Each structure stands twice: as C-alpha cells, then as structure tokens.
Amino acid sequence: MDTLVLLLITGLGLGALYFLVASGLSLIYGLMGVLNFAHGAFLTIAAFLGWEAGRRISDGTWTGLAISALVGILVGATVAVLTEVLIIRRLYERHIEQALVTVGISLAAVALFEGIWGTDPIYTDRPAWLTQTTEILGARIPNDRFLLIACAALVLGGIVLFLRRTRYGLIIRAGVENRHMVTALGIDVRRSFTLVFAIGGAAAGLGGVLASVYYGYVSAHLGSVLLIFAFIVTVIGGLGSLTGAAIASVLVAVLQQFANFYLGGTGDLVVVVLLAAVLLIRPRGLMGKAA
C-alpha cells in the first residue's frame, strides 16, 4: 500500500513537470501548428538564470527559491517571446521551416549552455523542508513532490481561467478551433501567437526551476530530456488540448513510475509503447479534435 501511494504521488510530481512543458507545447501547436523544439531550451535557460539569481540573493531558502521561480518565469516568457518575434514570425504558415528553425535553436542553445555552465550537472541547494519527507498512509513522500503538484495545479487553473474568462483567451480558443474563421472575422490572430508563446515560455520557465528542485541539479540537458516526454504527452493528450495534456501528463508519469518499479526499470519503454498504442487506436490523441 505504501509503495503504491509513494509511486502514485511521485508519478503525480513528475507529471506536474511534464505538464508545465507540455501545456505550452500543446497550445502553441494547437494555435500555430508549430512543433516547438526550442521549448526545452526555454526551460533550461530559465532553470540556469533562476538558479543564478536565487543563489546570489539567498541560497537554499524559500526566498531564494521564490526569486528563482520569478526569474525563471520572466526569463522563460521573455526568451519565448523573443524567439517568436525575431525568428518564427518570419516564417508564418511554413510549418516545416518553423519546426526546423526551432530545431536549430535548440541545438545551438544546448551547445551555448554547455559552453557557459559546463557539461556537468550543477547541484543546487534547496530549502530544508523540500529535502525532507512527509508520511501519508505509511508512505514517506519527499516534500518537493507536493510543491510540484501544487504549482502545476495553479498553472493549470490559471491557464484555464485565462482561456475561459478573458477576451484574449476566447480568441486563442477560437484560433485553436479554426484559425481561418477567426482571421476572416477581422481579428488579428497573430497577436495571440506571441501571447501563447509568452504563456508557454512562462510555464516552461517555472518548470525549469521546479525541475532543478525535483532533480536537485541544473544541467544543459535538463530541457532535452523533459522535452521528449513532453512531446509524447502532448501527442497522447491530443495536440492543442490543454485538458488532454494534463490528463496525459499524469497518465504517462504514473505509468512510468509503476513500470520502473514493478517491471524492472522499463518506464521509458512502456511510455513509448503507450504512445504507439494510442496513436494507432486513436491517432488524434485522447482529447484532440478530429483531424
């Protein structure tokens, strides 16, 4: 029983990380048709700069972490907006080329980060509470899992509220549904492209800082590892669907944890099999719109 609870909550924590990356990916793809390979780079740069800011002001305390998170969110959003405005905007409606430039950005960014911060992971200090455990139903759960889950829930709630209650949210939802109709109605849908990049970048930035808490280190490859799973989550959940991304994140991460524990560390393989199975049975994903 306690193992079950531990695996479940750890899975939820990992799922929270996946969701923070996948939410942006899914929105960006849904609205613009861009598969954003640079998303992992947004996450990594936010994690690095967040860590640099946090340790300079107050290392290993809650203040430090809060500053890291704030810097991470800002950096993620800024870098994402810059990428969109300076590079991706030049290639509107050319989806393959857009995906290609983001591939180029991700390769260059990882190399640059390695050049600046080195190839080895840098271990980070965390507030003491996060390194302790709490007992729930006999299972000793590391506290950082709760932080991750709470943050992801907040982000999910925030994005859902934004999409449902604001005018820009309405335009984004309509754009995901049918971009040409929105354009035909005289709304400049391109402005919401930048907005979606900012939201996705901010979520990824927060994800970067939280990933450094979860793994206990920052490294140039933090983003690339998470990105592959985030892609898988996005596709399983259905491209363009936020709810789908949330459900798929939890599903993938929990399944991964259980397979790693009960099936001898085969978590990654099981996820791949799940992806193949979902795509073959239901190519548009769990919650995706019909192709």
Add this chain to the structure above:
Amino acid sequence: MTAKSLRLVIGGILLVVALAILPLLAIDVPGVLPGPTYTPGTLQLLAFALLIAALALTYRMMFGLAGLLSFGHALFFAAGAYGLAMTLEAFGPAEWPSALVFTVAIAVTLVLGFVLAATVGALALRVTGISFAMVTLAFAQAGSVLIRRNPGSATGGDEGLALDTAHVPPELVGVVDTRNLYWVALGILVLVYLIVLSVEKSRAGHVAEAIRENELRVRVIGLRPYNVKLLVFIAASVLASVAGMGYLLLQSGAAPRIATADFTLTLLVIVVLGGVGARWGAIVGGIVYTLLDQRLTALAGSDAIAALPDILRVPLSEPLFILGTLFVLVVLFLPGGIAGLPARIATGRKQHPAEPEETVDA
C-alpha cells in the same frame, strides 16, 4: 539518353574516380583537411564524411522525396552498426572461414534492418504528419534507451561496443589500412546513390513525389499512398543500416550517440543545409557538415580562440552552437540550401524555384 544526362553521368563517374584516387595523392588543403590526403587521419575524416553523406542521402529520400519527416532515422543507422557488431561477436562457428562469417553477419544484419524497418514503418505510417514524426521519435528513443541500458551486456551501454575483429577481413583493420576503409565508404556512398536514384526514377518514386505534393489527389486517382511510403521508408532505412555497418568498420566500434534523437536532428540539419531539392545537396551537406564539425572542434581548441574575451570565446568554442546558428540562418535566408545556390544566383529570385509554396492548413 540526352546530351545533358550523358554529361551528368560522365561527370559523376569522373568525380567518383577522382575521389577514389585521392588516397594515392598528396593534396594538402590547409584549414579544411587536417593533413595531406594520403595520411590515415585525413582519410578517416573523409571516409566518415562520405558515410554521413550516404546516410544523409537516405534521409533525403524520405524527407525530400516522399515528404516523410522522420525523427527516428538514427535508429536504423544504429541498427546497422550495433547489429553487425553484435552478430560478429555473438555468432561464428569455429569451423567456418572468417570471410564466410563476415559475409553471413552482414546478411543477418541486413535482414534485421529490413525486419525492423518494416515493423516500425508499417506501424508509424498509419499516421501522418507530426504524429508520424512522433511515432518514429518514440521508436528511436526506445532503441536509444535499450542501447544505453545494455541488456545482457550486449550493447556495451554508455561505453559503446568495440568491433570484434576476429572475423573481419584483415584488409579492413588497422590504421595502415584506412585507405581500404575509405574505399569501402566511397563504395557505400556510390551504392546508396545508385539505389536512391533508381528508387526515385521508378514509378514508385514518382508516386512518392506526388504524395508529398498532395496525398489526397493520389488517393483519388486510385493509388495506395501507404504501400509506396512504406517502400520508400524501408528502402531508406535498410540503406541507412548499410551506412551504419560502414561506420562500425571505420570507427572500429559503435557509440550510443548514434542512436539518439540528436543524431537524427543532425541529419535533418545536414539535409536542409545541403538543400532538400537535390540529391547532391544531401551529399554536399553531409561532407560540408562533417568537415565543418571537425574543423570547428579543432578551431575551438586553438590558441587564437583561447585568447579571445569570454563573450566571444564561449560561443566560438562550441561547434554545435555555430552549426545550429548557421542552420537557423540557412532556413531563414536560404530556403534551397547549398543546392539552391546556383539557381538563386542564376535567376536572382528570392524564392527558390523548386520550393513549393506550402498550402495553408493547420
């Protein structure tokens, strides 16, 4: 045969002959090659470039001809390298002569590559577009994880797998024989080129091209896109595993790096850099990329770079940063890649004529 295609054929043969006699000459290109062309180090680099060119050619057949954006091509290259290394190590009845064991191992690897390609292709091609890319990525990721996990000590994990030279012909082992390996690499490139050419010129190749432009129309005409795409996928993948076998012999081992998604992305970079519109673009792209990568690495370690201030030194000492940036610039400003340059210069047009305007549909 028209006069133009005759000229092309003769030009191609002359080029291959020129490349073939390169190991016998002492051409020194300072800054591009590490030494004169007869030295093993240079030949090793050139042979590697030729193999990457062959691999890029197979990738272009999928991406450029049939429009299949795969993120899993590295899987088949790795399957060739690891497959041959593992069959050579695992099997080989003592009473058989080495040459026979070597040939059988190659045949077994080819069959393995074919089965793998047919399985992955048959599954992945049931979906299209981005989903196809994701399924291939997932399979490649699974392969990469398997190789790193080192099941039964078969793949050597992170350290890679060294080539068991017991059954390899002695002409293909050792530094002195690098030029034989160079000829093998050249042979593989020519072989791959000829097969790719024949596939592209076949009826199936024309259908594949039509599918890239408009799959629905092909369907309406009454053809089955699935079968043709599967054929192209299998052909490209098996050829990739041939290149992988060449890689194993050349490097005397296989490293887990060649199975990663990053390696496939590198291929994508090469093909786009060279130009998707032409076969020779992939070859030029592969050679240019490999030489650039090698020379930039050498440059990164040079004193001239070490003396620069940090803000210049850090980016310049990362070859992938320069290549990634170059790639972004090519996609933005030079859509036809290197292969598109002559036409751009000739016509002065901004848009590469061979590049179709993509139809708008999300």
